Amino acid sequence: MKVASFFAGVGGIDAGFKNAGFDVIWANELDKHAATTYRLNFDNELVVKDINEVEVRDIPDFDIMIAGFPCQAFSVAGYRKGFEDERGNLFFELERIFKEKKPQVIFLENVKNLVGHDGGNTFRVILERLKKAGYHVKKEVLNACEYGNLPQNRERIYIVAFLDERTYKEFEFPEPIKLTHTLKDYIDYNKKQDDKYYYTENSCGFYNELKENVKNPDTTYQWRRVYVRENKSNLCPTLTANMGTGGHNVPIVYTPTGIRKFTPRECFNIMGFGKDYKLPKDMANTHLYKQAGNSVVVPVIERIANEIKGAIDRAAFYERKKVV
Numbered sequence: 001m002k003v004a005s006f007f008a009g010v011g012g013i014d015a016g017f018k019n020a021g022f023d024v025i026w027a028n029e030l031d032k033h034a035a036t037t038y039r040l041n042f043d044n045e046l047v048v049k050d051i052n053e054v055e056v057r058d059i060p061d062f063d064i065m066i067a068g069f070p071c072q073a074f075s076v077a078g079y080r081k082g083f084e085d086e087r088g089n090l091f092f093e094l095e096r097i098f099k100e101k102k103p104q105v106i107f108l109e110n111v112k113n114l115v116g117h118d119g120g121n122t123f124r125v126i127l128e129r130l131k132k133a134g135y136h137v138k139k140e141v142l143n144a145c146e147y148g149n150l151p152q153n154r155e156r157i158y159i160v161a162f163l164d165e166r167t168y169k170e171f172e173f174p175e176p177i178k179l180t181h182t183l184k185d186y187i188d189y190n191k192k193q194d195d196k197y198y199y200t201e202n203s204c205g206f207y208n209e210l211k212e213n214v215k216n217p218d219t220t221y222q223w224r225r226v227y228v229r230e231n232k233s234n235l236c237p238t239l240t241a242n243m244g245t246g247g248h249n250v251p252i253v254y255t256p257t258g259i260r261k262f263t264p265r266e267c268f269n270i271m272g273f274g275k276d277y278k279l280p281k282d283m284a285n286t287h288l289y290k291q292a293g294n295s296v297v298v299p300v301i302e303r304i305a306n307e308i309k310g311a312i313d314r315a316a317f318y319e320r321k322k323v324v
Helices: 012-019 032-041 088-101 117-132 165-170 207-213 264-270 285-294 298-323
Strands: 002-006 023-028 045-047 064-067 105-111 136-143 155-162 221-223 228-230 252-255 258-261
Touching: 002 012, 002 088, 012 023, 012 064, 012 105, 012 298, 032 045, 032 285, 064 088, 088 105, 088 117, 105 298, 117 136, 117 155, 136 165, 155 165, 155 298, 165 298, 207 221, 207 228, 221 252, 264 285
Parallel strands: 002 023, 002 064, 023 045, 064 105
Antiparallel strands: 105 155, 136 155, 221 228, 252 258
């Protein structure tokens, strides 16, 4: 089945669906830096322009729409203006496209806060628009550490909509799985990294507080403006788009080579991108941190995509039996 990707970013959702056996044929992304990273890893057509300027007639026919539409309008880390924010309004650009193209399946991902934003009204509008277009909808909030076997506390809302009611009935979100991976599976603790990743007395005004409190190599810490916070769960906090600019969102680890933050590669690792996923060598770290923080947890996407595939296959099987 053919997949078209919107707000593709660096292709996290695309990678999950591709891993599940779907054929990603077309993608759209506005950010030129994210597009550079995408093109290093995917060979399908990528249209780099504002979705407002994308004409439906220029999009090839596809079976599945996938989209992680901008979440800043609904996020705790953003301003939570919802549809009042022009980024929140971009859902209606997706609606413009799926009303005309009528893909069999629509897959949407966003921050957990979308569900409760504006007293639930924002989420209700999205579900109503999907249903009005003829879709049957299922939705679930899943955490990466419970559904992706990744040591990151990252809750996201996933919406899966089907035109075919039988396929909708056959689909269920994946079950939780045991977390067996630790931070050390994704963070290279023993390798000496570039000096710019380390906190030192000369480079950091709160180094003494870090030195006194950051002592456990099995978890992450954060500098919360006036104190050091240890993540007792031994998980990485939710990676964010502004990690590259400093502040309290930066995960800090204690390693044999010193107290440091994650490298961009480690951020992509802990989002579930494979070791063969390429990062541009000449791109500024601020862009790479933003790309990782804005992306999705690939193993969770892959598990949902596999469930979608199974539902489609089962529905087709029952349809064949009915014909016979």
